[in-house]
Amino acid sequence: MSDARSDILAGIRRALKRGPVDGETRRALEARLQGHRPNLVPKRGQTAGRERIDAFVQMAEFSLATVTRVARAEQVPQAVADYLKSQNLPAELRMAPDPGLDAIPWANLPLLKIARGKPEPGDEVGLTGVFAGIAETGTLMLLSGPRSPSTLNFLPETHIAVVRADRLVGSYEDGWSALRQKNAAMPRTVNFITGPSRSGDIEQTLQLGAHGPRRLHIIVVDDGTPPGER
Amino acid sequence: MQPTSRAFRANARAALDNKTLQQAMANLGFRQKRLEAISRLPEFEALRDQARDIKNHTLQHLDFYLEAYEAKLRESGGQVHWCRTPEEARQTILGICRSLGARTVTKGKTMIAEEIALNPFLEENGIAPIETDLGEYIIQLRNEPPSHIIAPAIHVTKEQVADSFLEKHAVYGKTRRLSEPREMLEEARGILRDKFLKADVGITGANFLIAETGSSIIVTNEGNGDLTQLLPRAHIVLATPEKLVPTLEDVSTILRLLARSATGQEFSVYTTVSTGPRRKEDPDGPEQYHVVILDNGRSAMLGTEFQDMLRCIRCSACMNHCPVYGAVGGHAYGWVYPGPMGAVLTPSLIGVDQAGTLPNASTFCGKCESVCPMRIPLPKMMRHWREREYEQHLSSTVSRLGLAAWAFLARRPSLYRFATGWAARVLGLLGRRHGNFANLPLAGGWTRFRDMPAPEGRTFHQAWAERAQRNQGR
Numbered sequence: 001m002s003d004a005r006s007d008i009l010a011g012i013r014r015a016l017k018r019g020p021v022d023g024e025t026r027r028a029l030e031a032r033l034q035g036h037r038p039n040l041v042p043k044r045g046q047t048a049g050r051e052r053i054d055a056f057v058q059m060a061e062f063s064l065a066t067v068t069r070v071a072r073a074e075q076v077p078q079a080v081a082d083y084l085k086s087q088n089l090p091a092e093l094r095m096a097p098d099p100g101l102d103a104i105p106w107a108n109l110p111l112l113k114i115a116r117g118k119p120e121p122g123d124e125v126g127l128t129g130v131f132a133g134i135a136e137t138g139t140l141m142l143l144s145g146p147r148s149p150s151t152l153n154f155l156p157e158t159h160i161a162v163v164r165a166d167r168l169v170g171s172y173e174d175g176w177s178a179l180r181q182k183n184a185a186m187p188r189t190v191n192f193i194t195g196p197s198r199s200g201d202i203e204q205t206l207q208l209g210a211h212g213p214r215r216l217h218i219i220v221v222d223d224g225t226p227p228g229e230r
Numbered sequence: 231m232q233p234t235s236r237a238f239r240a241n242a243r244a245a246l247d248n249k250t251l252q253q254a255m256a257n258l259g260f261r262q263k264r265l266e267a268i269s270r271l272p273e274f275e276a277l278r279d280q281a282r283d284i285k286n287h288t289l290q291h292l293d294f295y296l297e298a299y300e301a302k303l304r305e306s307g308g309q310v311h312w313c314r315t316p317e318e319a320r321q322t323i324l325g326i327c328r329s330l331g332a333r334t335v336t337k338g339k340t341m342i343a344e345e346i347a348l349n350p351f352l353e354e355n356g357i358a359p360i361e362t363d364l365g366e367y368i369i370q371l372r373n374e375p376p377s378h379i380i381a382p383a384i385h386v387t388k389e390q391v392a393d394s395f396l397e398k399h400a401v402y403g404k405t406r407r408l409s410e411p412r413e414m415l416e417e418a419r420g421i422l423r424d425k426f427l428k429a430d431v432g433i434t435g436a437n438f439l440i441a442e443t444g445s446s447i448i449v450t451n452e453g454n455g456d457l458t459q460l461l462p463r464a465h466i467v468l469a470t471p472e473k474l475v476p477t478l479e480d481v482s483t484i485l486r487l488l489a490r491s492a493t494g495q496e497f498s499v500y501t502t503v504s505t506g507p508r509r510k511e512d513p514d515g516p517e518q519y520h521v522v523i524l525d526n527g528r529s530a531m532l533g534t535e536f537q538d539m540l541r542c543i544r545c546s547a548c549m550n551h552c553p554v555y556g557a558v559g560g561h562a563y564g565w566v567y568p569g570p571m572g573a574v575l576t577p578s579l580i581g582v583d584q585a586g587t588l589p590n591a592s593t594f595c596g597k598c599e600s601v602c603p604m605r606i607p608l609p610k611m612m613r614h615w616r617e618r619e620y621e622q623h624l625s626s627t628v629s630r631l632g633l634a635a636w637a638f639l640a641r642r643p644s645l646y647r648f649a650t651g652w653a654a655r656v657l658g659l660l661g662r663r664h665g666n667f668a669n670l671p672l673a674g675g676w677t678r679f680r681d682m683p684a685p686e687g688r689t690f691h692q693a694w695a696e697r698a699q700r701n702q703g704r
């Protein structure tokens with residue numbers, strides 16, 4: 001009895017009435033795989049400059065995330081504290097062990113209790129950076145790795161993400177090319193997150209917070225440097 | 231899942247009589263939301279063309295892309311398991327679970343697991359499968375199959391959910407009958423959170439497999455698929471070959487269509503790209519990553535008039551817009567895939583002898599094809615199945631006799647005109663009072679749930695001839 005792998009591949013070739021792909025066709029297909037050529041990117045994925053920041057904020061809010069904009073990294077701790085207070089949440093959070101986040105002067109606001117690392121049961125608020133923000137749909141792009149445990153994006157009931165405006169890109173395709181520039185290989189997990197978790201499974205009524213966070217709050221740090229120019 | 235597709239007519243009749251079902255199905259909110267979403271994206275139609283071409287290209291070179299995908303997947307430390315049949319896939323999954331000593335398995339929503347009846351099989355083998363998508367969880371408690379491919383519990387009312395929770399959650403000390411969807415969600419969330427943390431293995435489907443990187447992609451709104459794959463020791467992906475897409479750019483194009491066509495969202499809340507097991511330095515994620523590639527009849531569809539069906543991305547737009555699906559719901563179709571896509575796919579996968587009635591469950595209004603993001607010619611393929619069913623003498627005696635009588639008349643124009651003219655006059659006279667019939671001899675099945683409009687006393691041929699005469703007189 002032949003093995004399943006060769007059976008399936010042989011079956012496909014039989015159905016397509018040809019042998020294995022080789023020669024010219026094979027080279028063309030290999031080039032296509034390596035080419036990273038984008039297909040049509042909608043106009044709204046092609047924003048630039050300040051227009052991109054506005055588009056990102058507008059689409060993130062459309063997906064039911066909340067957004068605040070601050071001008072400098074030093075203002076982030078206060079923005080976090082204000083947000084937690086507005087939601088009647090304790091001033092306690094679990095923060096991703098991300099050097100970018102460590103650079104924020106948290107110590108200026110000692111009332112915020114911050115633990116670093118991956119989430120523990122009972123953590124109510126998670127705080128992460130992002131790899132990129134995608135303006136097209138207000139989507140966050142996060143890569144798993146030692147600096148960003150993926151579980152932190154899902155377990156706490158509230159997810160606060162700090163996004164530097166210069167990390168905003170126009171489209172998903174721009175996100176992929178930024179990733180290829182940074183990493184030789186794919187990380188274990190790439191999370192695209194667009195708004196808080198939700199379900200419409202009971203009588204098609206929208207409920208937030210199905211299994212993932214019920215709140216997604218995005219703090220955009222916009223110091224005036226246009227996106228993509230740092 | 232044991233198919234009951236052959237009994238579509240009886241199933242449909244029961245569905246139309248089922249008041250609770252009719253209440254649950256009364257308004258399908260997806261249609262309006264889809265319309266709004268695509269009106270916000272002017273490039274939507276152009277993207278549909280590209281998505282169709284991408285999938286056609288992939289299918290034409292499916293063997294190449296499968297091998298490229300496999301090589302990349304191995305490179306990232308994942309394991310791939312090729313399976314021809316449901317039995318091979320079940321045994322493979324059981325083997326992985328046993329090797330880890332697994333007792334509980336959390337599951338993200340996967341239609342392929344329904345296709346291979348994975349849950350009962352795992353249970354028989356002492357492993358508890360736990361559905362984590364809220365809709366799937368509800369129907370698992372109710373011991374029912376899904377009735378929709380993205381909203382599996384769409385046929386259930388909130389009162390029924392409340393009853394099921396009351397009955398099944400007592401073991402967790404929850405003994406109050408809930409009345410609001412919000413409370414039900416909270417209760418399920420609390421119970422399932424615990425299951426996520428304790429599960430040994432997580433099983434998800436895949437919306438896409440990416441040849442360029444060896445990745446699998448799942449798309450959810452709840453985040454259940456992510457907790458399913460991140461927390462246990464092993465992540466098993468159950469997928470079929472036609473989920474392949476060449477590159478990350480290609481999948482980005484198709485993703486722009488998926489959520490908009492499905493729920494009318496701009497993008498699903500969570501689109502997750504998984505490549506291999508956790509890396510050495512990663513603080514979390516599964517230690518093992520397995521992909522089970524199950525063929526189960528897909529490759530046999532290549533090169534046939536049903537090849538286009540393999541472009542399907544399971545968005546559900548076709549069923550959301552189908553008048554037949556809207557009237558009878560998903561269970562009437564008797565197997566995993568309902569609506570127009572099910573009417574085409576089911577006979578391909580379980581045989582036209584089992585499911586040959588499904589392609590007849592259509593008014594041929596063409597709505598499904600017009601909303602299908604992948605431009606799959608669903609009505610045309612249903613006609614192909616009808617022809618096959620007819621050729622194989624599987625259609626009913628009544629319809630064969632009816633067709634034979636019609637063919638006899640149609641080949642004799644004067645006789646045809648005489649017969650239809652006579653019928654139109656008689657029906658016109660009989661129905662004059664109300665303008666329609668609440669019942670008709672020989673058409674009880676048709677008039678039971680709708681009225682037959684009475685003809686005006688003339689046939690189309692007669693009306694056309696009169697019109698031509700009038701025009702000449704001008």
Ligand code: SF4
Pocket residue numbers: 541542543544545546547548549571598601602603604605606
């Ligand atoms: S056939 Fe088309 S519309 Fe129906 S589920 Fe598949 S992709 Fe969507």
